[in-house]
Amino acid sequence: MTDKVLDDISHRRYNPLNGSWLLVSPHRTKRPWQGQQEAPALNKLPEYDPQCYLCPGNKRAQGDSNPQYKNTFAFVNDYSAVKEEQQEYHPEKNSNGEDDIASLLLQAQPAIGRCYVLTFSAKHDTTLADMSASEIVPVIETWTRIYASHLSSSHPLQAAAQRALSEIPPNPDGEVEPPKKELQLRYMQIFENKGAAMGCSNPHPHCQIWTTSTLPEEPGKELVQMTKYHREHKGRHLLEDYVKVEMAKNERVVWQNDAFLVVCPWWAVWPFEVLVIAKRHVRALVELTPEERLQFAEAVQEVTRRYDNLFETNFPYSSGIHQAPLDCTEEEAEMSWFHMHFYPPLLRSATVRKFLVGYELMAEPQRDITPEQAAARLRDCGGKLYRKSLQ
Amino acid sequence: MTDKVLDDISHRRYNPLNGSWLLVSPHRTKRPWQGQQEAPALNKLPEYDPQCYLCPGNKRAQGDSNPQYKNTFAFVNDYSAVKEEQQEYHPEKNSNGEDDIASLLLQAQPAIGRCYVLTFSAKHDTTLADMSASEIVPVIETWTRIYASHLSSSHPLQAAAQRALSEIPPNPDGEVEPPKKELQLRYMQIFENKGAAMGCSNPHPHCQIWTTSTLPEEPGKELVQMTKYHREHKGRHLLEDYVKVEMAKNERVVWQNDAFLVVCPWWAVWPFEVLVIAKRHVRALVELTPEERLQFAEAVQEVTRRYDNLFETNFPYSSGIHQAPLDCTEEEAEMSWFHMHFYPPLLRSATVRKFLVGYELMAEPQRDITPEQAAARLRDCGGKLYRKSLQ
Ligand SMILES: [Zn+2]
Ligand SMILES: [Zn+2]
Numbered sequence: 001m002t003d004k005v006l007d008d009i010s011h012r013r014y015n016p017l018n019g020s021w022l023l024v025s026p027h028r029t030k031r032p033w034q035g036q037q038e039a040p041a042l043n044k045l046p047e048y049d050p051q052c053y054l055c056p057g058n059k060r061a062q063g064d065s066n067p068q069y070k071n072t073f074a075f076v077n078d079y080s081a082v083k084e085e086q087q088e089y090h091p092e093k094n095s096n097g098e099d100d101i102a103s104l105l106l107q108a109q110p111a112i113g114r115c116y117v118l119t120f121s122a123k124h125d126t127t128l129a130d131m132s133a134s135e136i137v138p139v140i141e142t143w144t145r146i147y148a149s150h151l152s153s154s155h156p157l158q159a160a161a162q163r164a165l166s167e168i169p170p171n172p173d174g175e176v177e178p179p180k181k182e183l184q185l186r187y188m189q190i191f192e193n194k195g196a197a198m199g200c201s202n203p204h205p206h207c208q209i210w211t212t213s214t215l216p217e218e219p220g221k222e223l224v225q226m227t228k229y230h231r232e233h234k235g236r237h238l239l240e241d242y243v244k245v246e247m248a249k250n251e252r253v254v255w256q257n258d259a260f261l262v263v264c265p266w267w268a269v270w271p272f273e274v275l276v277i278a279k280r281h282v283r284a285l286v287e288l289t290p291e292e293r294l295q296f297a298e299a300v301q302e303v304t305r306r307y308d309n310l311f312e313t314n315f316p317y318s319s320g321i322h323q324a325p326l327d328c329t330e331e332e333a334e335m336s337w338f339h340m341h342f343y344p345p346l347l348r349s350a351t352v353r354k355f356l357v358g359y360e361l362m363a364e365p366q367r368d369i370t371p372e373q374a375a376a377r378l379r380d381c382g383g384k385l386y387r388k389s390l391q
Numbered sequence: 392m393t394d395k396v397l398d399d400i401s402h403r404r405y406n407p408l409n410g411s412w413l414l415v416s417p418h419r420t421k422r423p424w425q426g427q428q429e430a431p432a433l434n435k436l437p438e439y440d441p442q443c444y445l446c447p448g449n450k451r452a453q454g455d456s457n458p459q460y461k462n463t464f465a466f467v468n469d470y471s472a473v474k475e476e477q478q479e480y481h482p483e484k485n486s487n488g489e490d491d492i493a494s495l496l497l498q499a500q501p502a503i504g505r506c507y508v509l510t511f512s513a514k515h516d517t518t519l520a521d522m523s524a525s526e527i528v529p530v531i532e533t534w535t536r537i538y539a540s541h542l543s544s545s546h547p548l549q550a551a552a553q554r555a556l557s558e559i560p561p562n563p564d565g566e567v568e569p570p571k572k573e574l575q576l577r578y579m580q581i582f583e584n585k586g587a588a589m590g591c592s593n594p595h596p597h598c599q600i601w602t603t604s605t606l607p608e609e610p611g612k613e614l615v616q617m618t619k620y621h622r623e624h625k626g627r628h629l630l631e632d633y634v635k636v637e638m639a640k641n642e643r644v645v646w647q648n649d650a651f652l653v654v655c656p657w658w659a660v661w662p663f664e665v666l667v668i669a670k671r672h673v674r675a676l677v678e679l680t681p682e683e684r685l686q687f688a689e690a691v692q693e694v695t696r697r698y699d700n701l702f703e704t705n706f707p708y709s710s711g712i713h714q715a716p717l718d719c720t721e722e723e724a725e726m727s728w729f730h731m732h733f734y735p736p737l738l739r740s741a742t743v744r745k746f747l748v749g750y751e752l753m754a755e756p757q758r759d760i761t762p763e764q765a766a767a768r769l770r771d772c773g774g775k776l777y778r779k780s781l782q
Pocket of ligand 2: 408610613713730732
């Protein structure tokens with residue numbers, strides 16, 4: 001059992017995945033709130049919205065028309081944060097070497113890539129929480145095919161990718177042509193922003209997929225930490241050990257099946273942060289078996305449905321998948337361990353949110369309720385999606 | 392001059408202060424926005440609000456009454472994130488050493504400390520932007536006295552602290568008794584959350600001061616980076632060189648006086664992020680001369696007034712001061728360089744904000760407009776506070 005005293009005292013917890021600490025203040029949970037209240041999210045959306053740029057058949061900003069797709073539909077983001085083609089950049093270097101303080105302190109590097117948008121459903125008014133696991137499977141299959149098609153030709157997971165591509169039937173609307181071979185990209189970040197509270201302007205269920213020529217900070221830090229752990233601890237994997245310890249303690253576990261563990265991690269920053277971890281050493285989407293894809297869909301369904309049930313609202317969050325880079329060494333692939341983060345901002349109700357500001361920006365992340373309390377709440381709100389009983 | 396091409400292409404920039412990269416996508420600035428719009432902040436507040444727990448003479452949640460203070464008033468936060476006294480915590484260790492994966496992966500440490508609230512003015516309806524530099528000086532003097540009174544007795548800056556305490560007249564309402572000697576704390580984080588967009592529930596101008604027994608992540612990372620730079624670059628300081636290179640380039644400078652440089656840093660994450668840096672090697676508040684305290688007040692006034700002028704609104708932000716720890720080695724004090732960060736969330740108007748979500752949480756920070764563009768906008772909106780002309 002966790003030392004009981006941590007339920008009452010201020011303490012810091014260590015996040016071994018990214019190597020940083022956060023402050024936990026469980027005694028503050030009775031603090032009154034006078035701040036901004038958000039209106040509960042409306043759930044009365046139409047199944048088809050003629051104004052939505054993601055609904056089947058509609059026109060997008062740049063004039064392209066969406067096909068009459070069935071579930072997933074992928075296209076290149078009209079306002080991508082990175083592009084495939086741009087002018088080259090070669091930083092100027094002064095010749096005075098070490099004393100060239102501009103080169104030292106004003107460092108930049110070019111970043112190229114491609115950003116996709118991917119719908120989860122043709123229905124404007126649905127969410128992952130409303131979908132069944134078997135309806136979520138096509139989303140995971142599309143993620144898998146897109147990831148597989150972007151892998152470098154010499155990638156250590158290339159055989160698994162070929163197996164996955166042959167197993168999963170192609171979906172013409174969910175296909176994307178990878179960039180040309182000379183533009184092999186380094187990382188693919190799949191992420192979803194859900195809800196106005198997360199700055200998401202369109203309720204049509206969708207995610208984004210940003211591929212870049214560089215390894216981003218967060219998965220990069222995790223890879224360094226996981227590699228270090230592996231070296232220092234007799235070849236055991238960090239998340240392999242973490243799954244073991246969480247299953248043994250059974251204090252932060254929200255839900256599990258044979259293939260996936262769902263926990264509020266020991267180091268959670270967001271009040272109801274959740275980590276979905278593969279129980280066996282899966283390095284990337286392409287290594288999931290058909291049965292594991294279904295089990296992953298179940299895990300995603302359980303998390304999102306419990307989130308909505310928690311405050312009987314359309315629960316906002318950002319989620320994202322971390323896995324092996326698209327282009328990587330044998331060791332980097334081996335050190336990767338498939339997992340998915342969910343970072344939701346709500347704290348005590350549909351209208352009370354947590355802000356990452358002030359101390360959190362200037363000093364370090366801070367939370368009030370403990371991850372053990374959050375996990376207990378999420379365990380208790382399983383069952384049918386609350387909206388289904390209201391209909 | 393910055394390579395012109397960086398105005399057009401996606402690239403990453405390096406933040407040498409915290410050792411991480413961010414993604415810059417300047418080509419995206421023409422992106423349309425369909426998301427949440429916030430109501431412009433009201434400026435029609437009363438000078439005194441009987442419901443405000445910060446106004447002079449009012450009662451606070453725990454029943455204490457505020458004195459009839461003149462400008463600054465400091466008190467211990469009724470809902471502190473850390474407390475001075477709490478049960479002790481000694482993590483359990485199993486005896487199986489390296490194989491005790493619970494001790495490895497569920498690490499915690501106790502955190503004690505004390506949190507203060509400090510008002511900037513007796514007037515409920517003012518802000519730093521409304522105050523003159525000479526009205527801001529008492530705020531800086533109070534910060535200085537509070538910092539000085541919390542320094543460890545053997546601190547390398549103890550002589551400077553004594554000088555500052557003798558120079559600055561005591562302000563009984565702004566005094567706080569430091570914790571008892573046995574509870575010497577490690578760090579003092581002074582920060583302001585301004586505006587409902589930053590989760591701040593009370594418009595009465597105030598900041599928070601959190602003192603902790605541990606060195607928080609952000610100033611800790613900066614201290615490591617500044618120390619490394621000093622060792623690797625012939626004993627030069629990172630921010631000393633950075634001031635030099637920004638003054639020479641003159642592309643990101645917003646404003647300056649003899650003692651302080653105000654820039655949109657090369658590595659800014661927030662659209663109009665600003666860094667105020669001491670030009671000479673000031674390690675902490677206590678080393679500022681009376682003239683430098685006035686010049687720091689001018690810098691804070693220039694930043695906050697320009698922020699309000701930018702979109703003619705009461706501009707929200709989180710700001711914070713980084714300086715030498717309260718308890719530190721000779722080297723840690725020497726490596727510290729006094730500076731203040733401003734992180735404002737607004738992007739294109741009083742109602743369009745930036746969200747740090749999705750890719751930023753899962754992968755790495757990303758911005759659209761360049762720091763050079765932001766600095767140009769902030770340079771151009773000096774002059775009188777826009778509200779003064781409306782009255
Ligand atoms: Zn991760
Ligand atoms: Zn700093």
